Structure formats: C-alpha cells, structure tokens
Amino acid sequence: MSQKKSSEKRTLHKELDHKLRVYSDITQLIASPENPTPLVRLNRINPNKDFPIYLKLERYNPFGSVKDRIVYEMLRGLEIENRTLVEPSSGNTGIALACIANVLGVPVEIAVPEAIPNEKKVMLRLLGAKLWEAADELCPRFPSEGARGVVDGLIKSPATKDKYISPNQYENELNVQAHYRTTGPEIWKQTRGKINYFFAGFGTCGTITGVGRYLKEQNPKIRIIGVEPSSPNHRLPGMKRITGLDEEFVPRILDRSVIDDSVEVTDEDAYRTAIELARKDGIPAGPTTGAILYVALHYAESNTGLAVVISPDDAFKYASFYLDIFEAQEGKVRGEKYERV
C-alpha cells in the first residue's frame, strides 16, 4: 500500500463538515462560527418578555468549558519544543490544556488553588497532568494567587526556566483573540445582530475583552456588563475581583474601554441563581453562570432589549460545592456562608 493511500485511509473526510460530525481529532469540536456553542433562551427564570435572556452554553465545547477556545488559540501560537506546558488554573483552563496537550503528546503541569472543587482535581489527574496545589497566600509576589506564583517561579527560576513554557492566559493577547475571532462573531450571527446587552464575568478578562471589542465594533450601542465577586475571598472559581486590586495584578489583557458597567455579586446570590436556573429552566450550570445571570436578571427588572449571558461551564464539576449548600440547608453542617441560599 502506498503512503498516500495509507494516509487517506486514516482520514474519513478531507473537508471538515460539522453537519456530518465526523472529526479527525477532538480539537476540531472546539467552537467556532461554523460550529457555535448553543444560545438558549431562558423562559421561566426571567419574567420580563421584553428583556429576553439567552445563555451561551460553553459547556458544549469538547472539554466542557469556555476555556477550550483560548487554550486552542494560545497553543497554536506557542513553540513548545521539548518543554513541559505549565499554567495556573482554577480548573477549566487546566482541563482544556491537559486534553489538548495529550492530543499533541506534550507533558503538562497545572498549578491550582487549593480551594478548587475536588471534581476538577480528579479530572486533571485522570488526564495525567501533574498538579501543583498552591495556597493563595503562598508567595508575597502574588499575594492572593499562589498558583500564579508557582508558574511564575517555574518560568523565572534559573533551575527550571528551560524546562517549562506557559501560555500565560492572564497576559496572552491570543486569549482575547480567541473570543474576538470566535465567541463574538458567533453571538453576533446567532442573534442576527439584535443583541443589546452582553454579560460576562471578570477572570482572566479574555472573554469580556474579546467579545466586548467585537460586538462594539459591530454596534457601539451594545452594552457590555462585567461581573465580579463582591469579596476577594469567594467561592466562584475562575472569577476575579478587579475592584480594589493593585494594578500590577489586574490581568494585562483587560481592556476597560469596552466595558460599560461592572457589578458585584455575592456567593449567596450566585449559587442561589444557579440552583434556580437548574430548577426552573433545566440547565445545570456552574456557580459563575449563576453570578453572571444574577446581574442580567437584575437588569431585566428595569430594561428592555436582547441579552446574552456567557455560561462558562456546567454544574457537574461543582457537585461537592453544591452539596455543601444542600447539607447546610439540611442542617447537617454549620454552613455560615450558605444558610441563606
């Protein structure tokens, strides 16, 4: 058998056809304008018919979150050579990175905050990633982000710097580019340009900057609303409180010029909204979706227009966090933080 025939045999189809859904590797499922994640209207949790809210369900990416997009984009622009990939992550970026690194056959290490859900740690171990579990206060150079400190240490220490490479989602413009190139155009196309409000959380700030920039270019009147935890000590993995943060720790890729409003949300409101979303509209989402949706529902009380809310991931990775709430409600444990949820 010739080399050409052998190669043809390994590939079922020459062209990528999302209608057939036959792929030559798992990364081809990552969302794009040709293969968007779904927009789903919320019919019961939102009583205002003049302010329809659509959730952009990023869980439908192959590795389960919005981070699949940015990891793919960042790795496309990275010369890994013989080095190990390393990245700080509250879980979703790490999972996407580990999956794509496995596709590429590249070793991967993830620095995670101690407080992320066990479900995410188990998933990272399942994928073969080495975990660095870091206390938030590990290093004075990164006062509340020990995981970022670990990766910075690995990249800068003379003893380790040649062995590691980091995509660095906090500073990598390709993080923004992924959303400018895919998520933004998807939303614009899916809403037929009728979107009036876009809601997203502050984290690395890639989503809000990339989508916000794209949408503002299509229609400067679209309002971009950012959501942040009301306290630096929160239980919303992946979200970051920007207000009051020293400028050196604000993600460099954040473009404040595209943001019209930023709103704070408590853990209680975020979890309560996520639970209500599951029970009223049948969508089990992570607590960050609850946080962002809480703000959109608040807007719905006094505005009209079409809103899109980013739903970064699903509820399954946070089962243990939700269990804490239910046990607190049932009086099984003293759950001071969640008694009101």
Place this chain on the structure above:
Amino acid sequence: MREYDLCDLVCPLSKIKATELIESLSEGETVKIILGDADSLKSVAQELKSRGIKPGFEQDGESKFILTISRG
C-alpha cells in the same frame, strides 16, 4: 551540617523546597538554607514562624541570605 543552596529558585519555589527540607529534618538536625532574593527570605521566614522555628540569620552581600535551622 548539610547546606542547601536555593538561590536558583525564585519565590515561591524556594519556599516550597525549603518547606520540604524543614519537614524532612530529623530530631536535633541542623541545616543551612541559602536564599537568593528578599521575597524568598520573607516567605521562608513566614513559614518558619508559623512552625515556631527561630532560625539563625546571616547575610552575604546584597542578595544572599543564609538561614540556619535546627529541629529541637
């Protein structure tokens, strides 16, 4: 006395390594840990304080810090 030069590790890797060394000390053992930057010194000192260990301290030049640590 065993001596560990951690100058090629910046914080927090220096702290992580120093913590491993502290935890591996046997009863009555004394070691020297050499750190190469002020942040490493600050975070390792913090770790020692949280464990109730008071180290000996010397400074060699502007950015070489030597901690002598004993497990009593």
